[in-house]
Amino acid sequence: EAQVTQNPRYLITVTGKKLTVTCSQNMNHEYMSWYRQDPGLGLRQIYYSMNVEVTDKGDVPEGYKVSRKEKRNFPLILESPSPNQTSLYFCASSLGITYYNEQFFGPGTRLTVL
Amino acid sequence: SQQGEEDPQALSIQEGENATMNCSYKTSINNLQWYRQNSGRGLVHLILIRSNEREKHSGRLRVTLDTSKKSSSLLITASRAADTASYFCATGGSEKLVFGKGTKLTVNP
Secondary structure, rough: OOEEEEOEEEEOOOOOEEEEEEEEEOOOOEEEEEEEEOOOEEEEEEEEEEEEOEEOOOOOOOOOOOOOOOEOOOEEEEEOOOOOEEEEEEEEEEEOOOOOOOOEEEOEEEEOOO | OOOEEEEEEEEEOOOOOEEEEEEEOOOOEEEEEEEEOOOOOEEEEEEEEEEEOOOEOOOOOEEEEEEOOOOEEEEOOOHHHHHOEEEEEEEEEEEEEEOOEEEEEEOOO
Protein backbone atom coordinates (compact mmCIF):
# COMPACT_ATOMS: atom_id res chain seq x y z
CA GLU A 1 0.00 0.00 0.00
CA ALA A 2 1.31 3.41 -1.02
CA GLN A 3 1.77 5.45 2.09
CA VAL A 4 3.72 7.92 4.17
CA THR A 5 4.54 6.73 7.66
CA GLN A 6 5.62 8.76 10.65
CA ASN A 7 6.97 7.69 14.01
CA PRO A 8 6.24 8.22 16.75
CA ARG A 9 2.58 9.20 16.48
CA TYR A 10 2.54 10.76 19.92
CA LEU A 11 5.43 12.08 21.96
CA ILE A 12 5.70 13.93 25.25
CA THR A 13 9.15 15.20 26.06
CA VAL A 14 10.93 17.83 28.10
CA THR A 15 12.69 21.01 27.10
CA GLY A 16 16.15 20.47 25.70
CA LYS A 17 15.98 16.72 25.11
CA LYS A 18 16.92 16.03 21.49
CA LEU A 19 14.39 14.08 19.49
CA THR A 20 13.87 12.80 15.97
CA VAL A 21 10.59 12.21 14.18
CA THR A 22 10.98 9.79 11.33
CA CYS A 23 9.18 9.95 8.02
CA SER A 24 9.26 7.34 5.29
CA GLN A 25 7.44 6.98 1.97
CA ASN A 26 7.25 3.95 -0.32
CA MET A 27 6.17 5.72 -3.51
CA ASN A 28 9.60 6.67 -4.84
CA HIS A 29 8.63 10.32 -4.52
CA GLU A 30 11.28 12.95 -5.08
CA TYR A 31 9.71 15.71 -3.01
CA MET A 32 9.23 15.51 0.74
CA SER A 33 8.17 18.14 3.22
CA TRP A 34 7.50 18.77 6.89
CA TYR A 35 4.63 20.92 8.17
CA ARG A 36 3.45 21.93 11.56
CA GLN A 37 -0.18 22.63 12.30
CA ASP A 38 -1.28 24.93 15.07
CA PRO A 39 -4.78 26.17 15.94
CA GLY A 40 -5.62 29.33 14.06
CA LEU A 41 -2.42 29.22 12.03
CA GLY A 42 -3.13 26.41 9.61
CA LEU A 43 -0.29 24.39 8.10
CA ARG A 44 3.09 25.99 7.92
CA GLN A 45 6.00 24.47 6.09
CA ILE A 46 9.14 23.79 8.11
CA TYR A 47 11.56 22.28 5.60
CA TYR A 48 11.30 20.61 2.25
CA SER A 49 13.48 18.49 0.04
CA MET A 50 13.37 18.38 -3.75
CA ASN A 51 15.57 15.26 -3.88
CA VAL A 52 18.29 13.34 -2.09
CA GLU A 53 20.82 15.64 -0.43
CA VAL A 54 18.76 18.71 -1.40
CA THR A 55 16.91 20.46 1.41
CA ASP A 56 15.56 23.97 1.83
CA LYS A 57 13.97 26.04 4.52
CA GLY A 58 10.26 26.57 4.54
CA ASP A 59 8.41 29.31 6.40
CA VAL A 60 9.22 28.28 9.99
CA PRO A 61 12.58 26.44 10.04
CA GLU A 62 13.97 27.84 13.31
CA GLY A 63 14.71 25.13 15.86
CA TYR A 64 14.52 22.27 13.36
CA LYS A 65 16.93 20.30 11.25
CA VAL A 66 16.36 17.78 8.49
CA SER A 67 18.39 15.44 6.35
CA ARG A 68 17.72 13.53 3.14
CA LYS A 69 20.31 10.82 2.76
CA GLU A 70 17.94 8.38 1.08
CA LYS A 71 15.02 9.04 -1.20
CA ARG A 72 12.46 7.36 1.03
CA ASN A 73 13.37 8.93 4.39
CA PHE A 74 13.17 12.50 5.62
CA PRO A 75 13.64 12.73 9.39
CA LEU A 76 12.85 15.88 11.36
CA ILE A 77 15.28 16.65 14.16
CA LEU A 78 14.67 18.92 17.13
CA GLU A 79 18.09 19.43 18.71
CA SER A 80 16.80 21.29 21.76
CA PRO A 81 13.00 21.26 21.84
CA SER A 82 11.16 24.10 23.49
CA PRO A 83 7.50 24.43 24.55
CA ASN A 84 6.69 26.58 21.51
CA GLN A 85 7.42 23.55 19.36
CA THR A 86 4.44 21.76 20.85
CA SER A 87 2.40 21.08 17.76
CA LEU A 88 0.95 18.55 15.34
CA TYR A 89 3.55 17.64 12.72
CA PHE A 90 2.92 16.23 9.28
CA CYS A 91 5.27 14.77 6.74
CA ALA A 92 4.21 14.78 3.11
CA SER A 93 5.60 13.59 -0.20
CA SER A 94 4.83 14.04 -3.85
CA LEU A 95 6.17 12.85 -7.16
CA GLY A 96 7.46 16.32 -7.92
CA ILE A 97 6.55 19.86 -7.07
CA THR A 98 7.28 21.84 -10.15
CA TYR A 99 3.95 21.42 -11.85
CA TYR A 100 0.81 19.53 -11.02
CA ASN A 101 1.39 17.19 -8.13
CA GLU A 102 -0.76 16.22 -5.19
CA GLN A 103 0.86 15.68 -1.84
CA PHE A 104 0.42 12.54 0.21
CA PHE A 105 0.38 13.12 3.94
CA GLY A 106 1.44 10.97 6.83
CA PRO A 107 -0.90 10.43 9.81
CA GLY A 108 0.75 13.09 11.94
CA THR A 109 2.88 13.24 15.07
CA ARG A 110 1.48 15.04 18.06
CA LEU A 111 4.38 16.48 20.03
CA THR A 112 4.18 18.01 23.48
CA VAL A 113 7.24 19.71 24.94
CA LEU A 114 7.02 20.38 28.67
CA SER B 1 3.87 32.92 4.12
CA GLN B 2 0.18 32.08 3.92
CA GLN B 3 -1.23 32.59 0.48
CA GLY B 4 -4.60 30.86 0.34
CA GLU B 5 -7.31 32.19 2.62
CA GLU B 6 -10.49 30.19 3.01
CA ASP B 7 -13.88 31.66 3.68
CA PRO B 8 -15.88 31.07 5.78
CA GLN B 9 -13.74 29.87 8.68
CA ALA B 10 -16.59 27.66 9.85
CA LEU B 11 -19.75 26.37 8.20
CA SER B 12 -22.59 24.33 9.68
CA ILE B 13 -25.26 22.78 7.47
CA GLN B 14 -27.84 20.00 7.47
CA GLU B 15 -27.32 16.70 5.77
CA GLY B 16 -28.45 16.87 2.16
CA GLU B 17 -27.65 20.56 1.74
CA ASN B 18 -24.84 21.88 -0.41
CA ALA B 19 -21.70 23.36 1.11
CA THR B 20 -19.65 26.05 -0.58
CA MET B 21 -16.21 27.14 0.54
CA ASN B 22 -14.12 29.84 -1.01
CA CYS B 23 -10.40 30.41 -1.30
CA SER B 24 -8.60 33.59 -2.25
CA TYR B 25 -4.92 33.90 -3.02
CA LYS B 26 -2.46 36.65 -3.81
CA THR B 27 0.09 35.70 -6.43
CA SER B 28 0.11 33.77 -9.69
CA ILE B 29 -0.19 30.01 -9.41
CA ASN B 30 0.42 26.85 -11.41
CA ASN B 31 -2.40 25.02 -9.78
CA LEU B 32 -4.77 25.07 -6.83
CA GLN B 33 -5.59 22.03 -4.76
CA TRP B 34 -8.19 21.21 -2.14
CA TYR B 35 -7.54 18.89 0.77
CA ARG B 36 -9.72 17.46 3.52
CA GLN B 37 -8.65 16.78 7.08
CA ASN B 38 -10.65 14.75 9.51
CA SER B 39 -10.07 15.79 13.08
CA GLY B 40 -6.39 15.51 14.00
CA ARG B 41 -5.55 13.27 11.05
CA GLY B 42 -3.46 13.68 7.93
CA LEU B 43 -4.70 15.68 5.01
CA VAL B 44 -6.21 13.88 2.06
CA HIS B 45 -6.03 15.27 -1.45
CA LEU B 46 -9.45 15.90 -3.00
CA ILE B 47 -8.98 17.65 -6.29
CA LEU B 48 -6.47 19.69 -8.28
CA ILE B 49 -7.32 22.36 -10.79
CA ARG B 50 -4.73 23.80 -13.11
CA SER B 51 -4.36 27.49 -13.77
CA ASN B 52 -5.70 27.09 -17.31
CA GLU B 53 -8.83 25.29 -16.14
CA ARG B 54 -12.03 26.98 -14.96
CA GLU B 55 -14.03 24.13 -13.52
CA LYS B 56 -13.50 20.57 -12.45
CA HIS B 57 -15.73 17.85 -11.06
CA SER B 58 -15.04 14.78 -8.97
CA GLY B 59 -18.05 12.88 -7.68
CA ARG B 60 -19.99 15.27 -5.43
CA LEU B 61 -17.22 17.86 -5.59
CA ARG B 62 -17.14 20.80 -7.95
CA VAL B 63 -14.22 23.21 -8.00
CA THR B 64 -14.05 26.47 -9.88
CA LEU B 65 -11.07 28.71 -10.44
CA ASP B 66 -11.11 32.37 -11.45
CA THR B 67 -7.53 33.48 -11.98
CA SER B 68 -8.59 37.05 -12.76
CA LYS B 69 -10.08 37.32 -9.28
CA LYS B 70 -7.49 35.02 -7.73
CA SER B 71 -10.16 32.90 -6.17
CA SER B 72 -11.50 29.37 -6.13
CA SER B 73 -14.55 27.71 -4.70
CA LEU B 74 -15.27 24.17 -3.57
CA LEU B 75 -18.85 22.96 -3.72
CA ILE B 76 -19.89 19.75 -2.00
CA THR B 77 -23.32 18.69 -3.14
CA ALA B 78 -25.81 16.61 -1.15
CA SER B 79 -23.60 16.69 1.92
CA ARG B 80 -23.37 13.79 4.35
CA ALA B 81 -22.40 13.61 8.00
CA ALA B 82 -19.17 11.93 6.87
CA ASP B 83 -18.20 15.15 5.07
CA THR B 84 -17.67 16.79 8.44
CA ALA B 85 -14.03 17.86 8.33
CA SER B 86 -11.75 20.82 7.72
CA TYR B 87 -11.09 21.77 4.13
CA PHE B 88 -7.94 23.49 2.97
CA CYS B 89 -6.99 25.09 -0.28
CA ALA B 90 -3.36 25.00 -1.31
CA THR B 91 -1.78 27.04 -4.03
CA GLY B 92 1.02 25.53 -6.08
CA GLY B 93 3.87 27.60 -7.32
CA SER B 94 7.20 26.57 -8.72
CA GLU B 95 8.66 25.00 -5.59
CA LYS B 96 6.10 24.52 -2.92
CA LEU B 97 2.50 24.25 -1.94
CA VAL B 98 1.15 26.93 0.39
CA PHE B 99 -1.86 26.09 2.51
CA GLY B 100 -4.63 28.31 3.82
CA LYS B 101 -6.01 28.11 7.35
CA GLY B 102 -9.01 26.03 6.39
CA THR B 103 -12.78 25.97 6.60
CA LYS B 104 -14.29 23.78 9.28
CA LEU B 105 -17.41 22.13 7.91
CA THR B 106 -19.96 20.48 10.17
CA VAL B 107 -22.75 18.48 8.57
CA ASN B 108 -25.55 17.78 11.01
CA PRO B 109 -27.54 14.54 10.60
